[in-house]
Amino acid sequence: MARAVLGRLLVHDTPRGRVSGLIVEAEAYRGSRDPASHAFRGPTPRNAAMFGPPGHAYVYFTYGMHHCLNLVTEPRGRASAVLVRALEPVDGIRLMRRRRGVREEAWLARGPGNVARCLGLTRVHDGLDLTRGPLWLSDQPARREGRRIVRSGRIGIRLARERPWRCFLVGHPCVSGPKLARPGAGGSRGRAAARVRG
DNA sequence: GTATCGATTAGC
DNA sequence: CTAATCGATACA
Numbered sequence: 001m002a003r004a005v006l007g008r009l010l011v012h013d014t015p016r017g018r019v020s021g022l023i024v025e026a027e028a029y030r031g032s033r034d035p036a037s038h039a040f041r042g043p044t045p046r047n048a049a050m051f052g053p054p055g056h057a058y059v060y061f062t063y064g065m066h067h068c069l070n071l072v073t074e075p076r077g078r079a080s081a082v083l084v085r086a087l088e089p090v091d092g093i094r095l096m097r098r099r100r101g102v103r104e105e106a107w108l109a110r111g112p113g114n115v116a117r118c119l120g121l122t123r124v125h126d127g128l129d130l131t132r133g134p135l136w137l138s139d140q141p142a143r144r145e146g147r148r149i150v151r152s153g154r155i156g157i158r159l160a161r162e163r164p165w166r167c168f169l170v171g172h173p174c175v176s177g178p179k180l181a182r183p184g185a186g187g188s189r190g191r192a193a194a195r196v197r198g
Numbered sequence: 199g200t201a202t203c204g205a206t207t208a209g210c
Numbered sequence: 211c212t213a214a215t216c217g218a219t220a221c222a
Binding site: 027036037038060062063064066083111112113114154155156157158 | 204
Binding site for chain 3: 038041044045046060061062063064065
């Protein structure tokens with residue numbers, strides 16, 4: 001599913017307008033057999049949506065300040081989800097800029113915390129049915145602009161990081177990751193290269 | 199009850 | 211590299 005959602009349009013319609021973007025990076029998290037998954041130790045109030053029906057959202061709050069969006073992918077009772085790590089902004093770019101305080105389009109929805117911020121998502125949206133809106137995935141065919149899909153280890157976790165369940169569109173400017181130098185973020189070249197190698 | 203850490207980010 | 215900042219988790 002992490003591969004399958006790449007190039008698909010993710011939309012959030014609200015009174016403030018429509019914001020949307022093409023998914024360009026996603027990570028799979030599996031339940032009971034994935035130590036990195038929030039569902040590894042069984043159901044809790046926080047991860048309940050992961051155990052719910054597929055096609056719903058799992059939105060969690062972390063580091064005391066960020067929200068992250070997952071798409072639940074397996075039948076009720078079997079926890080599994082895909083973390084949306086980056087979008088190519090399509091609709092509502094003005095609103096995204098306002099929410100992020102950033103001008104550059106490629107930075108708006110790079111990283112899972114920024115994806116949720118751009119889309120205006122919080123725990124309120126946890127459990128929403130993605131087939132009914134206002135948060136939904138477009139039926140339009142994937143727009144991958146001819147880019148190849150590759151996999152890598154997952155980012156930002158301690159356990160089971162080697163599992164190749166991060167998928168992204170090669171070379172897409174909106175993809176996150178340690179190999180990308182952010183303008184103004186000096187001196188991370190050597191360390192970043194080492195991390196990519198590992 | 200307290201201590202620690204996190205599917206992150208921005209800034210130095 | 212670290213601060214920010216708070217809910218979840220582990221453990222006494």
